[in-house]
Amino acid sequence: MDWLKDHPEVRTIRVAAADLNGVARGKRIPARFASKVFTEGTRFPFSVLNLDIWGEDIEESPLVFESGDCDGLLMPTERGFMPMPWLEAPTALLPIWMFHMDGRPYDGDPRQVLARVLDRYTALGLTPVVATELEFFLIDDSGKTLRVPPSPRSGKRRTGGETLSLRALDAFDSYFTKLYEACEEMDIPADTAISEAGPGQFEINMMHSSDALKAADDAWLFKMLVKGLARSHGFAASFMAKPYDLWPGNGMHVHFSILDRDGNNIFNDGSEKGSDALRHAVAGCLAALPGSTLIFAPHENSFDRLVPNAHAPTGIGWAYENRTAALRIPASGPAARRIEHRVAGGDVNPYLMLAAVLGAALVGLEDKMIPDEPLTGNAYAQSLPQLPATWNLAIETFATCPLVQRIFPKELVANYLMTKRQEIHYMAELSDEEQTELYLDTV
Incomplete structure (x- = not known):
């Protein structure tokens, strides 16, 4: 969070993880609520890291309807905040990766696979x-x-x-x-x-x-x-x-x-x-x-x-x-x-x-x-x-x-x-x- 304190001009952040195709999937969050991502993480469905190149659900995947499209827990990586210089408004990117709710790494996350x-x-x-x-x-x-x-x-x-x-x-x-x-x-x-x-x-x-x-x-x-x-x-x-x-x-x-x-x-x-x-x-x-x-x-x-x-x-x-x-x-x-x-x-x-x-x-x-x-x-x-x-x-x-x-x-x-x-x-x-x-x- 020190990075955000040093960059008060940043008003929004993006939290993003890589899906199987390497496409960034995530959310936009007001900077004033960023601390919550470090303490509680953020959530989106396991299926989001398993979308096709169009961003569509995989029709036969058990991650979708069979499991109720349940959420995974996403926490910040060691990387921390960094600027996004290609955007007009001052914005920070926070890379995240996916875990199960009990803290186990999610084996469908490409970054977790490399870490393994x-x-x-x-x-x-x-x-x-x-x-x-x-x-x-x-x-x-x-x-x-x-x-x-x-x-x-x-x-x-x-x-x-x-x-x-x-x-x-x-x-x-x-x-x-x-x-x-x-x-x-x-x-x-x-x-x-x-x-x-x-x-x-x-x-x-x-x-x-x-x-x-x-x-x-x-x-x-x-x-x-x-x-x-x-x-x-x-x-x-x-x-x-x-x-x-x-x-x-x-x-x-x-x-x-x-x-x-x-x-x-x-x-x-x-x-x-x-x-x-x-x-x-x-x-x-x-x-x-x-x-x-x-x-x-x-x-x-x-x-x-x-x-x-x-x-x-x-x-x-x-x-x-x-x-x-x-x-x-x-x-x-x-x-x-x-x-x-x-x-x-x-x-x-x-x-x-x-x-x-x-x-x-x-x-x-x-x-x-x-x-x-x-x-x-x-x-x-x-x-x-x-x-x-x-x-x-x-x-x-x-x-x-x-x-x-x-x-x-x-x-x-x-x-x-x-x-x-x-x-x-x-x-x-x-x-x-x-x-x-x-x-x-x-x-």
């Missing part, structure tokens, strides 16, 4: 260190056709991709200046920004963090900020996996290493190849890829990104310093030895994505799994096992994968499957234009 995976690491004396890389497009969606917005500086539109172009960054300098200022206010550790291969496409990397739960918070809040701030500048920003047919899509890569109790990186054995623990973690991630593809590609549009020769992996393999592989071991000093997981699209729920990646790595460590030999050359040109190529196949593979059952609680698996099966049913009724309009702002 991290508790397993803690029990083994291990700490993941993670960093996300988030790609997004700035888009003028005011007409029938999506296109890059005109530069606020020149008024001109950039029609092609300009990888690592300072000119492309400078064209939207006022937006990025505000974005970095807002990240500082919200304690989001945004680091390097670059222009990417698509028109109006950019990537911002987060600093590595030994608090994976905060790293997921940062990614979730960053997506909210990027989209909200863009609208206040007169255009859209989207993490949609593939808004343009002819250009590469948006990814959300994650780099991770694991520290032992003494703070040593267990992937480092002093060699360029890394330790046995690194290979065990790689093997776990590879083994879980077919089943967890639905986490990394959660929407129909996600699979437009996962095609050969489009800078997104399609085969299940790993390699040293090779961006065509699903898992890349970047060149680094031994102490910074890490794995880059390159499958997830920008449209993912960051909590579920990190739970899937870190959970799979933990399974590999626990079972001392051994991967195939690292590949060399172009992974697209090699005969590798393939990721599920369609949304429907990804759903069914998720449903039957034994490693998914080891990573995620039963309630989460059941809820997620019901959600995706409902979405795939109703998505068939939409045109391509209607799908784009839906995904552009929601994911």
